[in-house]
Amino acid sequence: MFTQVELLPADPILGLIEAFNQDTNPSKIDLGVGVYRDELGNTPILKSVREAEALLLTRETTKKYIGSHGDPLFSQQMLPLVFGENSNVLAEKRATLTQAPGGTGALRLAADFIKRNSPEKTVWISNPTWPNHFAIFDAVGIQHKTYAYVDSDTNRLDFPALLADLKQIPQGDVVLLHACCHNPTGFDLSKEQWQEVLAVLKEGKLLPLIDFAYQGFGEGLDEDAAAVRLLAEELPEVMITSSCSKNFGLYRERIGAFIAVAKDTTDMEKVRSQMASVARANYSNPPAHGSAIVATILASQELNTLWRSEVDEMRNRINTLRQQFVVALTPYGLAEKFACVAEQRGMFSYSGLKPNEVAQLQKDFGIYMVSTGRMNIAGYNEQNLPYLCEAIASVCGK
Ligand code: PMP
Numbered sequence: 001m002f003t004q005v006e007l008l009p010a011d012p013i014l015g016l017i018e019a020f021n022q023d024t025n026p027s028k029i030d031l032g033v034g035v036y037r038d039e040l041g042n043t044p045i046l047k048s049v050r051e052a053e054a055l056l057l058t059r060e061t062t063k064k065y066i067g068s069h070g071d072p073l074f075s076q077q078m079l080p081l082v083f084g085e086n087s088n089v090l091a092e093k094r095a096t097l098t099q100a101p102g103g104t105g106a107l108r109l110a111a112d113f114i115k116r117n118s119p120e121k122t123v124w125i126s127n128p129t130w131p132n133h134f135a136i137f138d139a140v141g142i143q144h145k146t147y148a149y150v151d152s153d154t155n156r157l158d159f160p161a162l163l164a165d166l167k168q169i170p171q172g173d174v175v176l177l178h179a180c181c182h183n184p185t186g187f188d189l190s191k192e193q194w195q196e197v198l199a200v201l202k203e204g205k206l207l208p209l210i211d212f213a214y215q216g217f218g219e220g221l222d223e224d225a226a227a228v229r230l231l232a233e234e235l236p237e238v239m240i241t242s243s244c245s246k247n248f249g250l251y252r253e254r255i256g257a258f259i260a261v262a263k264d265t266t267d268m269e270k271v272r273s274q275m276a277s278v279a280r281a282n283y284s285n286p287p288a289h290g291s292a293i294v295a296t297i298l299a300s301q302e303l304n305t306l307w308r309s310e311v312d313e314m315r316n317r318i319n320t321l322r323q324q325f326v327v328a329l330t331p332y333g334l335a336e337k338f339a340c341v342a343e344q345r346g347m348f349s350y351s352g353l354k355p356n357e358v359a360q361l362q363k364d365f366g367i368y369m370v371s372t373g374r375m376n377i378a379g380y381n382e383q384n385l386p387y388l389c390e391a392i393a394s395v396c397g398k
Contacts (some may be wrong), residue, residue, distance in 0.1 A: 016368050025366030027387055031379035032368045034183070036246060036347060037316055039381045040183040047250045048307035052296040061290070065285045070099020070257075074291035077298035078257055082212065082225060082242055082281050089232045093265045098275040099286045101254035103213045103243025104132060109258040110209055111140045112278045113271075114174060123174045123209070124166075128350075128372065129181045133176060133211075145190055147175075155340060157187035157351035166200045174207045179240075180224040181346020184374040188218060189344050194227045198234055208235065213243040216311040217318065218345035221247075236263035239369035244294050245310050246347070255290025278327075318347060318377050324375075328385050332393035341377075349375045357395040365391035 012183070016032040035043045069075065075097040079090055089095050100106035114121055119142070125133050127146035137144045147165035150156040169175065177197070180188055189197065201208055209229055218224045232238050240259040245251045258275060262268035279286070297303040326335055326342045341349050353373035361367040367388060369375045380388050 006065045013370065016370070019362070021059075023366050023368075027384065028366030029380055029384055029388055030368050031375040031377075032370055033379070034347065034376060035378075036249065036250060036318075037376075037378045039317070041379075041381065043249065043251075044366040045385055046307065046310045048297050048303045048310055049248060049250065049293055051303055051306070052293045052300075055296055056289075056292050063288075065269070066099075066288045066291070068098070068279040068285060069272070070097075070286045070289065071291040071295055073295040073299065074099055075257070077295050078242065079259070081221070081298060082215070082228060082240065082259060083232060084222065084225065084229055087229065087232075089261050094263070094268050094277070095232070095259060095261045096268050096272040097309045098258045098272070098279055099291050100241075100256045100258050100279070101283065101286055102245055103211065103241055103256040104136070105254065105282075106241035106243070106256040106258040107133070107136050107211065108139070108282065109275060109278050110241055111136050111142055113239075113258075113274055114284070115140045115142050116278065117274065120198070121174050121207075122170070123176055124169050126162075126178065126182070129176070129178075130211075130213075149182075150187065150350065155350060157185075157189070159189070159193055163196060163200060166197065166206075166278070167204070169204055169206055171205045172207065173204075174209050174239075175201065176209045176211060177227070179210045179212040179215070179228050181348070183213070183346065183374065183377065184348050184370070185350040186344025186346050186348050186377075187340075187350070191226065194230055198231060201231070201235060207237055209239045209241070211241050214243075214246050214346050215242065216247040217315050217347060219306065220315070221311060232261045235261075237261065237267075244290060245312075248290075248292050248294055248297070248307070250293065253290030253293065254287055255294060267325065314378075319345075321377050321380065321382075322349070324382065325380075325387055325389070328389040329392065332389065332396075332398040334393060334396060334398060337396070338392075347376055348376055349377055353377050353392070353395070357392075360395045361391055364394075367391055 020030045037043055083090050100109050122143045122145055123137050124147050125144055126149040148161035149160055208231055215224050238261040243256040260271040297307045322342045326338055329335055329338050351373045355371045358371050
């Protein structure tokens with residue numbers, strides 16, 4: 001059998017990492033890979049995580065399975081983080097959470113759940129999006145189509161086109177929305193725009209699947225949850241996939257959650273029973289270490305406060321770098337062209353750089369980013385910002 005199988009090309013980002021590692025340019029900058037980096041270019045373990053792990057080492061008494069829904073303490077702590085302390089949805093017992101191996105695992109649970117219960121539904125995904133969205137729905141055999149998101153001429157959010165596309169979606173279909181920090185563009189919807197999206201979802205009886213992978217990286221932990229909370233309060237049914245990879249820096253521990261909001265407790269219990277079955281068929285039980293860390297942090301007042309300050313620090317660093325980027329390009333007459341970078345949110349930025357400019361940045365300056373012009377903002381720092389901007393000015397003919 002093995003002889004007949006097709007050799008697949010490596011993920012383009014992996015190719016980028018390899019090329020970066022082999023580059024001997026001492027000034028090289030990696031803006032490709034999708035992890036947070038500090039001023040020194042490291043992705044350190046958060047202090048709150050280290051302290052929680054130290055506690056767990058002494059407290060943990062068993063390694064037995066934690067059950068298909070995962071750790072109940074994790075669920076108990078995560079739900080208010082996502083919906084807010086005074087959520088009606090929680091008070092009315094309409095939400096259920098199933099722990100998953102990362103946001104990706106949560107998306108896979110969502111995809112399996114849709115396939116099992118409504119295989120005729122199409123999932124509508126923003127163009128562009130995180131490429132794995134397509135792969136996940138392909139893997140379970142669900143049809144997907146795209147809706148407009150960006151005006152490629154101006155490199156801005158194209159809200160009228162987005163709204164027009166959403167209005168064309170057949171009743172009952174699933175719409176995948178990024179709650180905040182849209183990957184790859186960094187363009188988020190305003191409060192008013194979310195209200196308009198809500199009206200279209202209501203009108204078309206559409207089912208939102210909200211990908212919430214960057215809570216705390218945009219404006220703040222509560223601010224970033226505004227769209228999730230709005231849709232959960234206003235619609236009878238909502239699905240949410242949450243990830244703790246970025247905001248807890250727990251990438252490799254694989255911790256996330258699938259959350260469903262139903263119209264009442266009876267429907268919620270039905271969905272919950274389905275999720276247990278879907279999880280069992282995939283991996284039986286989720287890994288326990290990540291959820292134990294998150295639950296320990298959120299349940300401890302001291303660690304919770306420390307963690308919130310660490311999230312603030314990561315977000316502030318990114319947002320400061322965004323401002324500094326535009327300031328540094330001002331002497332080259334490029335402030336207006338790249339003004340969007342200061343307006344975008346999250347780790348990623350559609351810079352508006354064209355593939356040939358990206359290629360030249362890599363070849364002549366050792367600056368690596370995805371060919372679409374997506375930059376990881378956390379990939380540069382105050383020291384190499386002047387070099388980065390000089391290089392960008394050069395490839396833009398300034
Ligand atoms: N959704 C989006 C939009 C993402 O960018 C990512 C991570 N790159 C994920 C989901 C999945 O994250 P995780 O590492 O938790 O699986």
